[in-house]
Amino acid sequence: MTGPPSPVLDPRPTLAVWKFASCDGCQLSLLDCEDELLDLADKVHIAHFTEMSRASVDGPYDLSLVEGSITTPGDAERIVAVRRASRRLVTIGACATAGGIQGLRDFASTGDYVSAVYAHPEYISTLDTSTPIAAHVPVDYELQGCPIDRHQLLEVITAFLSERRPVIPAHSVCQECKARETVCLVVGRGVACLGPVTRAGCGALCPAVGRGCFGCFGPAETANTSSMAARLGSLGVAPVDIVRLFRTFNAGAPAFRDESLDHDTR
């Protein structure tokens, strides 16, 4: 068998995967496409993907997938270079689209955070914020989820490489519960559930196991969070717990952030 085609003659579009502050779970979703990975690699030249390969080809890249949030001065510079080298840039996951769970620092003092974890805070170079990629550079598409759904990821890659918009639902988790005939937890059992304001994509996994949605896919396109909060209140959820519900993996997403601030009395 021969080696990889020469980059110069290779007609395949190039794909790059980049990582910033994150857990690696969203880029792992690409490696979790066990049935599609080899076919994908036949059609696309995976030019930079550190978790998968020690080989790296310089840009420009046709499509860059970006995981993680910006939390250090160095990363704030690196994302600009990534953008410059990328024809299209898609963010994958809650860290890259909303700042991630590490975005909770935005509601506290980072100085307190550093000294709680590290004996020598002076060795740590970090920003006071954990910001999404779109706060730093133009982004062509944001794929939500903590973690993303790998089928949605394949759709996004396919769509961008064939120059069309991805077909990704913007509606809420409620529709997915209806589709899989899960009885509504809020109506049926009075369980606190963020499904009405959370973007579909997971397949309504939590309600299917009797658990209220905890919003890991972030806000749906037209999320009425104040109405949601009122409903949670009527279910007996205390304001402090309403804050907690909106303040997890997508705490920095504007709809969730603003709603949590409305109930934060500290």
Place this chain on the structure above:
Amino acid sequence: MTHASGERASREIAVEGLARVEGEGSLRVDVRDGSVADVALEIFEPPRFFEALLVGRRLDEAPDITARICGICPVAYQMSACSAIERARSVVIDPRVRALRRLLYCGEWIQSHALHIYLLHAPDFLGCDDALGLARIDRGSLARGLRIKRTGNELMAAIGGRSVHPVNVRVGGFYRAPPPADLTALAGPLRRAREDALATVEWVATFDFPDVEAEYRFVALHDPDGYAIESGVVTSSEGLETDAAGFADVVVEEHAARSTALHARIGGRDSYLTGPLARYALNGAQLPEVARQAATAAGLGTACRNPFRSIIVRAVELVFACDEALRLVEAYDAPDPPAAVVTPGPGTGAGATEAPRGLLLHRYELDPDGAIAVARIMAPTSQNHLVIEEDLRRVAQDGLDLSDEELTRRCEQAVRNHDPCISCAAHFLDVEVVRR
């Protein structure tokens, strides 16, 4: 990225952005006058401050929040978090819940070990840059690895809802016990995976291994009921035997300037190794017959001290995890209720479980309302960090006659031997070799 420079007697080998590991780190080897002067495994993963952001969160939020430390071993985080909090609140766990947790954890071992063996580690032994290079010379083997990995992911999804950050785990047990039919449907794929895992052991045993031996201090959980995964006491090759809380007390974690991870030492002094080599050395006699026979046929003794051969031990553990999952699927008795009731309240507790890459310990202090007041997390890669550097020093010294390119590859491989998770340790790896 790799660069090397200078005369052979003195040179620097550097890999910035170590590939095929989870997270971001770099490697640097400094050779002066024909001997290794310094090595460093540097972790540059941006800090994410989990121990701090957990403070004030409710006890039932810890499993989901800490899962986000690592997308490759989220179940390990969920299980250690549950164990620590259940001890803090003196919760008694139904043996059927424990069995279901072990089954979910087997799924994580299967997917993580298959990922590491086939996609991250094997390419080193075959001179490939990645699994796609492996596919070009041996597509059948890679297909086998992906098949095993898929079965692990399917098992995790059947119990947890999805494989990355499963949603069905809660403190006390599960939100819902999976219907038996969902699990028995996996018996066939698990049988196939066990056969594929046996073929994996045979395959990796044919690789060429550098002749390296190290005197490791091994640390692993030990469970009298079986090869420890989700519970047990902490034991060592030096005779240590203590519970998770006791272990947390004897380990001192240092914060080195070159890293956003912490380096652990027992008694503030001794480096130690956790993970497959440690588990195999301390608990190998508890492996099922099928795994022990495979190990013997592959030439493993009762302990393996050649870190490059860890890929064989990982493959033997893959056989075990498939076999154990099959046993648990066949014996499945749905826990009812699926979770013990956990009331909010004060307490202090530590819990340790065996993540695929090594011991993972959580310790929490809860305030009177059951909110987390203090959190401590000891990730496997922080614990293995010093041993990885010791290996690197040994491998670089033994490999001084290699070209820069070969030595760089060998050093990268030496790091991958321990399946480091830089996301867990804070975020890791870049390699640099300096020759002066």
